[in-house]
Amino acid sequence: xxxxxxxxxxxxxxxxxxxxxxxxxxxxxxxxRHLPVFRRAGNVVExxxxxxxLTRDAAIPLFTGIFLGIAYGAGIIIRVAQQKRLPDRELFxxxxxxxxxxxxxxxxxxFMVIGGSGPAILGLRxxxxxxxxxxxxxxxxAA
Amino acid sequence: xxxxxxxxxxxxxxxDFPTRIRTxxxxxxxxxxxxxxxxxxxxxxxxxxxGTPVLELLGGVFAPxxxxxxxxxxxxxxxVAAFLLNLYAAIAVIVPLHLTPxxxxxxxxxxxxxxxxxxxxxxxxxxxxxxxxxTVCRLVIACAAGLLLRGVWYLWGEAVSGPLAFLGxx
Numbered sequence: 043x044x045x046x047x048x049x050x051x052x053x054x055x056x057x058x059x060x061x062x063x064x065x066x067x068x069x070x071x072x073x074x075r076h077l078p079v080f081r082r083a084g085n086v087v088e089x090x091x092x093x094x095x096l097t098r099d100a101a102i103p104l105f106t107g108i109f110l111g112i113a114y115g116a117g118i119i120i121r122v123a124q125q126k127r128l129p130d131r132e133l134f135x136x137x138x139x140x141x142x143x144x145x146x147x148x149x150x151x152x153f154m155v156i157g158g159s160g161p162a163i164l165g166l167r168x169x170x171x172x173x174x175x176x177x178x179x180x181x182x183x184a185a
Numbered sequence: 186x187x188x189x190x191x192x193x194x195x196x197x198x199x200x201d202f203p204t205r206i207r208t209x210x211x212x213x214x215x216x217x218x219x220x221x222x223x224x225x226x227x228x229x230x231x232x233x234x235x236g237t238p239v240l241e242l243l244g245g246v247f248a249p250x251x252x253x254x255x256x257x258x259x260x261x262x263x264x265v266a267a268f269l270l271n272l273y274a275a276i277a278v279i280v281p282l283h284l285t286p287x288x289x290x291x292x293x294x295x296x297x298x299x300x301x302x303x304x305x306x307x308x309x310x311x312x313x314x315x316x317x318x319x320t321v322c323r324l325v326i327a328c329a330a331g332l333l334l335r336g337v338w339y340l341w342g343e344a345v346s347g348p349l350a351f352l353g354x355x
Contacts (some may be wrong), residue, residue: 153293
């Protein structure tokens with residue numbers, strides 16, 4: 043019983059945090075996604091995305107996940123997957139990329155604080171993510 | 186629930202500003218709820234597990250494996266904390282171990298890839314991707330990355346210390 047109270051308090055905090063991040067994020071995305079800037083940014087990232095088997099539809103969820111992490115990124119991922127009907131293949135490739143390389147800023151900063159090498163961690167994670175997703179995209183061909 | 190079919194290529198009709206805010210808020214709360222309904226029960230389950238000897242047992246099992254990554258056996262407890270809870274719990278275990286900068290980097294790399302697996306696995310599933318496959322991938326990738334970093338570190342040490350010793354530095 044003693045463990046239950048902190049667990050439930052933590053659960054409430056987690057829920058509050060998720061709501062506070064996801065709701066403004068999804069709202070901002072809805073408001074901004076019609077702007078021409080988004081379309082142009084899409085053109086810029088398209089060739090990069092192609093290398094790892096993804097289309098521009100996956101760009102926003104991918105970058106959200108890379109910077110903010112899986113839990114908050116998932117808010118945008120679910121939303122985009124509904125709107126654009128991302129195929130299974132693309133969802134998996136994006137998931138694989140994010141599995142290796144997500145929430146980079148927070149994760150790396152906290153390890154730099156206790157004496158780790160930020161560039162080494164970032165370089166290896168990004169490199170592995172690109173390598174693995176690129177490989178997987180060639181193994182699992184687009185239908 | 187049902188959304189009008191959209192044709193991104195043809196350019197979908199742009200709704201006015203208040204409509205976009207309303208859509209965004211509605212979709213935001215729905216998505217947040219979807220994620221909360223999956224992650225909160227998992228979070229509670231893991232938090233309750235913390236009060237049992239399960240974490241200690243797991244740490245004992247993984248301790249011998251740590252050597253492979255150039256880490257002391259005690260680091261296994263940090264990995265169990267990272268896998269099941271989060272990086273902050275892992276850091277709390279790491280700091281008193283007084284690891285070398287290489288070892289901290291190693292922990293940061295491996296734990297950065299694989300942490301909070303239970304809750305995030307649930308979240309990944311809600312996106313429609315295969316959550317458990319991706320979770321297994323994270324564990325495997327974390328191990329591969331750890332071995333890779335250790336290999337690079339070893340070669341780097343050889344490459345730097347060799348010539349230095351040759352030149353009379355040590």
